[in-house]
Amino acid sequence: MPPGVAMEQPRGLVAGGVSPWEGRRSRAALPCTQQSADEIASSSAAKGRSGSRDATSDAAKKSRKSVKREDAHASAFAPAPTPAAAVTRSAREGSVLFHPVRMLGKVTEAVPFGLARLGTEHFITCSTGRAFQVFEGEKLRLVFSSPPLGHKIRHMAVHHSTVYTAGKYEVFGWEKLEKVAEFLPAKHAHRAVPDAPEFKLRGLLVLGEWLLTFSGVELCVWNRLSGELVRRCENRDFFASAAAAKRRLPLFTALVHPPTYLNKVLVGFDSGTLLLLNLRTGQVVHQLKCLDTSAPDAGEGVQARRAGTGSDVSDSEEDNSSAARVFASLASSASSAWGAVTVAALSPEPDVVAVGFLSGRIAVVDLRRDELLLEFAHSPAQGPVLALAFRNDAFASQASVDAADMRAVLVSGAKNGDLVVWSLDGGRFLGSLDNAHEGPIRSLQFYAGQPILVSSGEDNSLVMWIFDQPTGLPRELKSRRGHIGPVGFMSFYDGIQEGTELLTTSTLRGCGRVARTSLIRHQQNCVFSAKCFRKKAIEWGFRSKRFPPAVTDIAFASSRHFDWPNVVSLHRGAHAALVWSFHEKTLV
Template identity: 30%
Template structure:
């Protein structure tokens, strides 16, 4: 064994894992994966707040809840309170590829289609799951989300193109959408009741009403590639932001049902995650090009402005 162990890489900001937004009181922070560790930035100025110790494997999913950060590496889920490791949950037999925390539930899905529901009321070592759902051979989960106002319900997208709505308390499937025969690559809840937006591998964005089982409107990216990230504006502007493998961010006007603007040089690589700040016209984005950006979106000006990059010297260390 060598004398030195890796501690922190200079200029390493985010990896290819979607970030997690955490709001406590008036403070909002963003947690990003940096290989075998994670970092927390203040959303206001994008300054580094804290960083975690190195784990044994690379992180490939993370989620934040109150003061807790849950990260996935290999088949394990590791729970931190700020930068202090509290517990490790080892309940999956296969690699975990998705993790979501909402209210008192932590939900994880592995490559074999096993969905485990963990109670998050207390953090204990190897806490026993309160529920288990097997998705089946013809439904390979790719993304999941909690619908606003839907108590204990989770919508899951699949590689086969279908959607399933599950009640994680009763562990029963409520309904299934056959889909569009194309992989669902992202999904997000809208401010409107019963409405979700689904991004697909063919570059199409489908705004879908779950109550009436019908599409409201469909948008198509002008650039080729899958729709990887989606976010709705919450400041009164009827906007939807989308990003994909081309590195371009598209802003859609939902009221006029058309493309509002395109940020063509948003990032140099795939858009990994997007997030509109609560009640503000600020859009945060992260990319596989090792950067986080925050842009102000204004319909009156027709697009985005005042964009800035976190630590732009980082690319010099990594490329």
């Protein structure tokens, strides 16, 4: 039973329409009923031995005792009244029978993670829905997990050891596991916030002593220490002509602070507009004009990428998530040839910023000169640009032909899960890692001064990549992967006596996965590899070449799993069974 759900009525009925909870009350009440009958029998025997009472009095007392016995028997089976305080506490805190202890198989959600550096160590903070957990950056070991919060985390920001989490309209600050700050935009605005998508928070940004929060219609500047609202800017303040004509106003979609730009932020809108805003005065410093005209055609590298992406479009399925609906609304409102702004990333070079668009295009611009430096584009199969990151280290492989070319790269995350690498030296396409994530990539960040990239997506995984190959492409260094989709099967692999390992299956977008979950060490959790399926899928009689279909049943034998494969799975719409090795964690 998930936290926050009060158990008020039994969900199922046994044969005859009797609730199992009523049966438990009946069995618990039997000893009390038997005890009452014994007491009545003993008292009747004592009174019989006395022989001092008349027959009328004995008959009246027996009738009264029978009534009392019936009342006791009826009260034993009657459900006890539930106090109102207990119901309120149950609805607020969760189940009254069980208390959540640990969360298994959950690494991260679609919320972008927060990266902070304390001393020489990096720490990664990920959202797990109504809680967050912190991993150390070297080996991705779990440091600690927060208890369930009172809201669903929709956005997150990290500043040193303080974690800021955003719900629909409110923001909270956490120091380790203690709440230290609270920011309520609706309270300071003295108005009721409509329950509409454009009024919900879309992002957070920590800027010195300020905390910036923005929804689709307003940007709020808070004092992080006192919690006071410093300034509130609405989108109508920047588009007076559209407001006067009662046209649809552009909505905030992206926010970034260029270094060395004091009290200024670059704001992106779903119309494709980019504004440089002064937070002290609330005035627009500059509007970028280099992206107002139609975008030029993509270069040869981009054209080649679009022609041969290597991704199977027929196997990809459109999801009906809230993110997809947001993309659809942005596409309908975009007026620029570039499309709606989806993400912005800072470059190690001053004044240079990369901007990603819903159309799949990427623009590298110089803010000071208002000049378009480079342009890249995703293929139609890759879709919108959801994440961007510049490599910011001086490392290069000694075996590489052009060290500078390998260093100056920009990495973009696509909606279909591809990780695309672009060279900033000439604007060339270096390559891509197809299906780096099983779903949209939501966050990309490089470690400062290191060739290490961390990515997260909607597939419940956190992956660390390292750039040490002559080709300039990264390879997977470490990862933490959880259940990809809802869990359909779960069983203790080592027996219920040990109870330390779980064998699970899950399904996402019609693709089935087999995974191992450890109750002792989170770093041992993994999803079984299915690489050989892509080569033998047609031979085995499967239609799709990417992943096996949804798992319908599974069986295993844990004895001597070092010697031979010991896991067999059945899949939807397939007449053949697949064999897995639990020891090798792979399909054979």
